[in-house]
Amino acid sequence: MLEGNxxxxxxxxxxxxxxxxxxxxxxxxxxxxxxxxxxxxVLQTIAxxxxxLCEQLAIFGIALAFVFS
Amino acid sequence: xxxxxxxxxxxxxxxxxxxxxxEDAYPVIPHPGELIVGIISFAILYFLYKKYVVPRLEAMLAxxxxxxxxxxxxxxxxxxxxxxxxxxxxxxxAEARNEAAQIRDQARAxxxxxxxEMRAQAQEESARIVARGxxxxxxxxxxxxxxxxxxxxALAVDLAGRVVGESLxxxxxxxxxxxxxxxxxxxxxxxxxxxxxxxxR
Amino acid sequence: MTxxxxxxxxxxxxxxxxxxxxxxxxxxxxxxxxxxxxxLVTIGLAVVMMLVTRRLAVVPGRGQFRLxxxxxxxxxxxxxxxxxxDHFRPYVPLLFTLFTLILxxxxxxxxxxxxxxxxxxxxxxxxxxLGVYVVYLVxxxxxxxxxxxxxxxVPSGLPFWVVPVVFVLELVTFLVTRPVTLTLRLFGNMxxxxxxxxxxxxxxxxxxxNGEGLLKLVSxxxxxxxxxxxxFEILIAFLQAYVFILxxxxxxxxxxxxxx
Numbered sequence: 001m002l003e004g005n006x007x008x009x010x011x012x013x014x015x016x017x018x019x020x021x022x023x024x025x026x027x028x029x030x031x032x033x034x035x036x037x038x039x040x041x042v043l044q045t046i047a048x049x050x051x052x053l054c055e056q057l058a059i060f061g062i063a064l065a066f067v068f069s
Numbered sequence: 070x071x072x073x074x075x076x077x078x079x080x081x082x083x084x085x086x087x088x089x090x091x092e093d094a095y096p097v098i099p100h101p102g103e104l105i106v107g108i109i110s111f112a113i114l115y116f117l118y119k120k121y122v123v124p125r126l127e128a129m130l131a132x133x134x135x136x137x138x139x140x141x142x143x144x145x146x147x148x149x150x151x152x153x154x155x156x157x158x159x160x161x162x163a164e165a166r167n168e169a170a171q172i173r174d175q176a177r178a179x180x181x182x183x184x185x186e187m188r189a190q191a192q193e194e195s196a197r198i199v200a201r202g203x204x205x206x207x208x209x210x211x212x213x214x215x216x217x218x219x220x221x222x223a224l225a226v227d228l229a230g231r232v233v234g235e236s237l238x239x240x241x242x243x244x245x246x247x248x249x250x251x252x253x254x255x256x257x258x259x260x261x262x263x264x265x266x267x268x269x270r
Numbered sequence: 271m272t273x274x275x276x277x278x279x280x281x282x283x284x285x286x287x288x289x290x291x292x293x294x295x296x297x298x299x300x301x302x303x304x305x306x307x308x309x310l311v312t313i314g315l316a317v318v319m320m321l322v323t324r325r326l327a328v329v330p331g332r333g334q335f336r337l338x339x340x341x342x343x344x345x346x347x348x349x350x351x352x353x354x355x356d357h358f359r360p361y362v363p364l365l366f367t368l369f370t371l372i373l374x375x376x377x378x379x380x381x382x383x384x385x386x387x388x389x390x391x392x393x394x395x396x397x398x399x400l401g402v403y404v405v406y407l408v409x410x411x412x413x414x415x416x417x418x419x420x421x422x423x424v425p426s427g428l429p430f431w432v433v434p435v436v437f438v439l440e441l442v443t444f445l446v447t448r449p450v451t452l453t454l455r456l457f458g459n460m461x462x463x464x465x466x467x468x469x470x471x472x473x474x475x476x477x478x479x480n481g482e483g484l485l486k487l488v489s490x491x492x493x494x495x496x497x498x499x500x501x502f503e504i505l506i507a508f509l510q511a512y513v514f515i516l517x518x519x520x521x522x523x524x525x526x527x528x529x530x
Contacts, residue, residue, distance in 0.1 A: 041347070045351070045352070048512070049516060049520065052455065052517060056451045056455055058458075059454050059458035059459070062458050062461070062462055063454050063457075066097065091292075092290045094290075096286040096390075096391075096392060096457075096461060098392070099391075099393040100298065100302070100391060100392075101298045101393070102298060102305065102393075103308075103393030104397055106308055106393075107393050107398065108397040108400065110311075110371075110397075113312060113316070114315060114316060114371055115401070117320065118363040119363040122319045123362055123363045125323040125326055126326065126338070126341055129326040129327075129328065133328045
């Protein structure tokens with residue numbers, strides 16, 4: 001009785017990659033800050049930049065999911 | 070008339086159809102009206118910010134920077150001033166100490182001087198008293214000697230006259246002999262060790 | 271869900287048409303709810319900014335202090351640190367406009383009387399991204415000239431047969447991918463966030479009204495999640511505004527980077 005759309009499954013699949021990527025980015029950020037707390041500001045900017053570039057794929061996914069739904 | 074109604078109906082239908090299109094449109098297709106409103110709003114706000122808001126903020130930040138630097142300078146000046154006044158105070162203190170020491174020295178010197186003066190005065194006084202005593206003694210002695218000399222002369226002549234049996238009283242030369250003899254005695258027993266040569270008298 | 275709940279009406283999950291809310295008129299130039307929000311936000315920002323900056327003191331008051339906090343974030347930690355000390359000044363108004371406009375519009379998705387994120391209609395993020403696009407294209411062409419600008423797209427020291435491929439890729443990145451991703455990121459975050467909020471709110475309401483027995487209780491966690499995600503949306507609103515100007519300044523900074 002489930003109703004839905006294949007495009008949404010596609011979005012779910014497309015979210016896997018960015019999910020892993022964002023996890024890796026912030027893991028690296030956390031260990032970097034733990035190792036050298038004084039460079040936190042620089043690392044924060046870089047981490048958010050990486051997060052954003054990674055998240056972009058998931059955003060493409062959701063946009064395309066709505067396009068093809 | 071009928072044709073116009075028909076056209077209006079068609080237009081209305083087209084409009085509702087278009088509205089339906091926008092309702093069912095993909096959300097990634099921008100709505101032209103919203104795009105235009107977005108651009109205009111953004112442009113107006115950007116203009117305002119560029120023209121007024123950011124220059125004002127920048128001016129304020131620059132002024133704050135200046136004020137902070139001025140404050141630092143003022144604090145430095147104040148510190149220098151405090152240092153200078155401390156130095157001055159110290160100098161004054163040293164000067165006052167110097168002065169006090171000087172005054173003390175002077176006072177001591179004056180006291181010394183007064184003491185010296187007093188001592189000198191006392192010595193002078195005592196010397197004078199001693200001298201006067203000596204003079205008096207000398208005068209008394211002289212008097213005694215003078216008296217004795219006369220009496221001794223007379224006595225000796227008297228005595229000698231009696232012994233010899235003849236009066237020598239009138240003989241001045243004999244008198245002189247006695248005197249010379251006494252003088253010789255005087256010279257031998259007096260303070261002056263130099264014997265008075267006989268011929269000078 | 272429909273099998274479990276013998277409901278009088280079917281549950282309709284929130285979807286894209288929920289964001290189409292024309293107030294006046296129809297079609298391509300209808301005045302929509304998001305337009306009204308956008309205009310109100312713009313007017314409000316303009317008025318507040320003009321009032322607060324009309325009399326700026328060296329020792330700030332409360333309003334000025336907050337404004338300065340936001341301005342300092344945009345100016346120093348993004349503009350100066352990313353574009354560089356020498357070139358960031360002309361771009362500060364752009365970055366500050368983008369940041370305040372996006373932040374306030376995003377927050378409108380949560381603030382109760384409005385509760386509609388303007389940026390979930392793609393027209394608005396597209397307008398902002400077009401502004402950034404024009405600025406960094408103009409800055410790039412102005413700095414190196416058109417030829418130098420195109421030449422600078424390809425890093426030097428590549429084998430000659432790779433150059434055309436890289437050139438096309440970089441050109442597409444520069445002209446298409448960047449504005450599109452800039453637009454889509456903001457739009458997608460706001461859209462998805464709002465749909466999520468709608469889902470919790472509508473689902474909770476539906477369960478409360480049409481659920482049977484214990485199912486009514488399930489609406490409680492749904493509403494709790496709604497509150498939780500509203501708070502999360504505040505973070506997202508700030509982060510997206512930050513990210514938008516971060517990327518804008520990265521694109522602008524690339525113009526001034528001497529190496530590709």
